[in-house]
Amino acid sequence: DGGITQSPKYLFRKEGQNVTLSCEQNLNHDAMYWYRQDPGQGLRLIYYSQIVNDFQKGDIAEGYSVSREKKESFPLTVTSAQKNPTAFYLCASRNGVSGIYGYTFGSGTRLTVV
Amino acid sequence: GQQVMQIPQYQHVQEGEDFTTYCNSSTTLSNIQWYKQRPGGHPVFLIQLVKSGEVKKQKRLTFQFGEAKKNSSLHITATQTTDVGTYFCAGPETSGSRLTFGEGTQLTVNP
Numbered sequence: 001d002g003g004i005t006q007s008p009k010y011l012f013r014k015e016g017q018n019v020t021l022s023c024e025q026n027l028n029h030d031a032m033y034w035y036r037q038d039p040g041q042g043l044r045l046i047y048y049s050q051i052v053n054d055f056q057k058g059d060i061a062e063g064y065s066v067s068r069e070k071k072e073s074f075p076l077t078v079t080s081a082q083k084n085p086t087a088f089y090l091c092a093s094r095n096g097v098s099g100i101y102g103y104t105f106g107s108g109t110r111l112t113v114v
Numbered sequence: 115g116q117q118v119m120q121i122p123q124y125q126h127v128q129e130g131e132d133f134t135t136y137c138n139s140s141t142t143l144s145n146i147q148w149y150k151q152r153p154g155g156h157p158v159f160l161i162q163l164v165k166s167g168e169v170k171k172q173k174r175l176t177f178q179f180g181e182a183k184k185n186s187s188l189h190i191t192a193t194q195t196t197d198v199g200t201y202f203c204a205g206p207e208t209s210g211s212r213l214t215f216g217e218g219t220q221l222t223v224n225p
Contacts, residue, residue, distance in 0.1 A: 033212070042202065042217040043157070050211055058212070090156055102147050102159030103204075103213065 002027045006091050006106035012114050013078070013085065021076045021109045023091035030095065032074040033103065036060060037088040046089075049074055078111065086113050116141050118205050120216035128224050133190040135219035137203035144206055146179055146186045147213065152199040193223050 004025045013019045025032065031050045035043040045058030049068040063082025068074055078085045088110050092103040117140040127133050137146065145164045149157040161170055163179035163186060170177045174197075176189045190197055200220045204213040 031211070035215075040220070043215040045212060048212055056211075092157075102149075102162055103157075104159065105156040108156050 004091055004093055004104055004106035006089075006109050008109060009107065011109055011111045013111060015113060016080045018077055018079050019111065021078065021089055021091075021111070023074045023076065023106060024072055025074075025091075025093045025104075025106075026072060027093055027095070027104060028071070029093035029104070030071070031093060032068070033092040033094070034058075034064075034066065034074070034076045035090045035092065037090060037108075039088075043090065046076065085111055087111060116205070116207055116214050118203060118214045118216040120203055120219050122219055123217065124220050124222075126222045126224065127193050129195060130192050133193050133197070133221055135188050135201050135203075135221075137186045137188075137216050139184045139205050139214075141205075141208070142183050144183075144210070146183075147204045148177060148186075148188055149202045149204065149215075150199050151202065151218070155199075157202060190221075193221070195223050195225055197221060198223050 007022045033048040034046040037043055044060050046064050047058055047066040049055035052071050055066050055068050065077045088108050090108045091106040094103050095101045119138045121136050145162050147162045148160040151157045161177050166183050167181045168179040174191045178187045200218040202215050202218045204215045
């Protein structure tokens, strides 16, 4: 079955550490997105990529970094510069860089700073 | 920048009652999308509306897109406990490269 796989499902980070969240899709979608969701809140865009080797900052990119070396993969690194990283991180993809198709979301990674 | 606002933020209903959430955009939208997120889950795409004044139905769910293409609504008839979750609307920015999500309406249904 096609879909988006995010791993790990739960992640614990010590202060000062960088961590990388994995996002892999086998939908052959061009565009991929990273969102952050805080409890009871909406979705805030961190980074997005419409094509391999290219990506753009979203609304809350500070303290995060991404890469898009393969169409299928869009990993997110939460750096030590992100002061409040505890949140639910969602990866999504969409078919067509300017299409009007709905997003497919992964099941998310819950990151907690300990 | 573009803003998408939803009301109400929370809605508690008795099972069998109807439910409506409203979405308003600060700009005219080419389309509007609706998503549902179950508690502890991830958003799932429900539907996309494109045409001015468009109405679409999915069983007990009715989606409308305003004539000016700046507002939308989701109405659920005779809610069930399976309807529990947060409903988000989302509209594309002018470039079409990204969506702006509303804050969502969290629906709870008392059996």
